Amino acid sequence: MMKLNFYTFIAIVLTINLVGCKPDDCPPDVVDTSPIVWKKAFEKTDLTSTPIFYNNLIIAGHPSLSDYTVYAYDGMSGDSVWSVDLIPGGKFEPRSGEETVLYQDKIVFSDGFSFFVLSAGSGEVLWWEKKENFNSNVCVIDGYIYKTDYVSKNTSSLYRYDLNTGTEEKLFTIDRSEYGSNYSPRLLMPIKWTHPSGDEILVLQNRSYGWFTDMESKMDILAWNLTADSMLWYRESLDGFSSTTRPAISGDKVYFYGDHHAYCINPANGETIWKYFIGNGAEDDFNTANILIVDDKLIVKPDNEHIHAVDKETGERIWLNENTEAGPGLLTLHKDTIWFCSAGIYGIDASTGKKLIDDWTNNLRGSWLFPVAHHPTNGYIYTSDASYLYCLDPRYMK
Secondary structure, three states: OOOOOHHHHHHHHHHHHHHOOOOOOOOOOOOOOOOEEEEEEOOOOOOOOOOEEEOOEEEEEEEOOOOEEEEEEEOOOOOEEEEEEEOOOOOOOOOOOOOEEEEOOEEEEEOOOEEEEEEOOOOOEEEEEEOOOEOOOOEEEOOEEEEEEOEOOOEEEEEEEEOOOOOEEEEEEEEOOOOOOOOEOOEOOOEEEEOOOOOEEEEEEEEEEOOOOOOOEEEEEEEEEOOOOEEEEEEEEEEOOOOOOOOEEEOOEEEEEOOOEEEEEOOOOOOEEEEEEOOOOHHHOOOOOOOEEEOOEEEEOOOOOOEEEEEOOOOOEEEEEOOOOOOOOOOEEEOOEEEEEOOOEEEEEOOOOOEEEEEEOOOOOOOOOOOOEEOOOOOOEEEEOOOEEEEEOHHHOO
């Protein structure tokens, strides 16, 4: 019996497999199914700002050995485009989802003392401002940066700055005697609503605390008439403990997070249109997640494993998912998927509440606590694990 040479045998087997099989029976091509398109290392492991996508750049800030560095990479290739050190003369830590804002071609990085305005295309620092008593959150409305302060537990003021020139304007101040008795005021970020009269109205929260009395928290809400330079209304004790998140607006309804409830408020008079109850436990508080409006739904994410979708007009529940994760940061939306990170990356179908991405952790590597940015067309997402900035393809994150 003739013995086959080993290499002849291998050649025969390959020929049978490659030529003799039907197309549907042939083994598939081997493909790389890693979701990591690229990743870029930071100088040290630390907290990362909210990533921002601008004109095919992905931009994120991170503490560096020098001070605080903002990096810009090509969103597709990961190639470095620019980086800039921000040196405010002290510690600078923009961390949460409401401390980094893109407006047109400019990015604002903010913390509790300083904020910087950068050109998103080049990284050039256009101007910056520092106050010892700033709160960390920031927003931009119609070309104005809004910031608040908190002075010795006695007063809180709302300021705005022209985004292009840095010109400062103090809008108003809340103190302990005039509003809220002895409670210490702390103004938070506003939204803008246009009154039927045409006046421009800022609607916001005053997150008060009884440092000098009962040591309890109190959620006040208010509306400031920008046009008339006066208070339109002030409502005390909408709730007790509250989130620091900015309210959301849809038409003539404004939405706040309180203690165990989401509220729909009439911006003309501050009255409650409806409120949605989510539970009595400590884990049911709204502490970190923002309010997200998706079509006809208000997305409600407390600090437990639940996520709710509520009809934004009536307050009736549309769906409830009781198996996600607690304590998320900023919720973001892309093509009907809600994204957040909470020790892993989650993607939630906004129509049904079902998990599309369930706690992806890169095999338990890193701290997945930072918000998610999105490529506008190809589906890539961008986030950090505290050591690297990642570009990820969600198709392989199942």
